[in-house]
Amino acid sequence: MHGAGVIEAIEEKEIQGKRQEYYLITIPISSMQVMIPLAKVTSSSIRAVSDKLAMKNVLHIFHYGESDTSLSWKERYKLNSEKLKSGKLQEGAEVLRDLTRIQNQKALNSSEKQMLLTARKMLISELGLINGITENQATDLLSTSKNV
Structure with missing residues (x-):
């Protein structure tokens, strides 16, 4: 949960x-x-850093995957915690995607805000290592990666 x-x-x-x-x-x-x-x-939960093709697939899911909006706050928090603890790139990206979408509609509570920051840090750190770029460049790439 510390990032790549x-x-x-x-x-x-x-x-x-x-x-x-x-x-x-x-x-x-x-x-x-x-x-x-x-x-x-x-x-x-330590694993090898993903490759560029895996990251491309994860970014596609991040931008275009479906979010489950039927979960209560408690169910969502538990599920997202398990996903982040798994250390899997795709599951971390799903947490980031879903919490970002919720944040765009309403304010997140402090626990989910922290979870959103953790998921973002994890994805950006791996994106940076895979592409050999800085944190700022990875952040920019994440926000513009719909065209990747």
């Missing part, structure tokens, strides 16, 4: 008396570094 990152190194560290190897990952969009134990990578 780059594995900078694999380091062995001793934390709480236990020695193990960690991925040292830099998250460019938030200037953050995280350490993930190699042994826990398969059970986490």
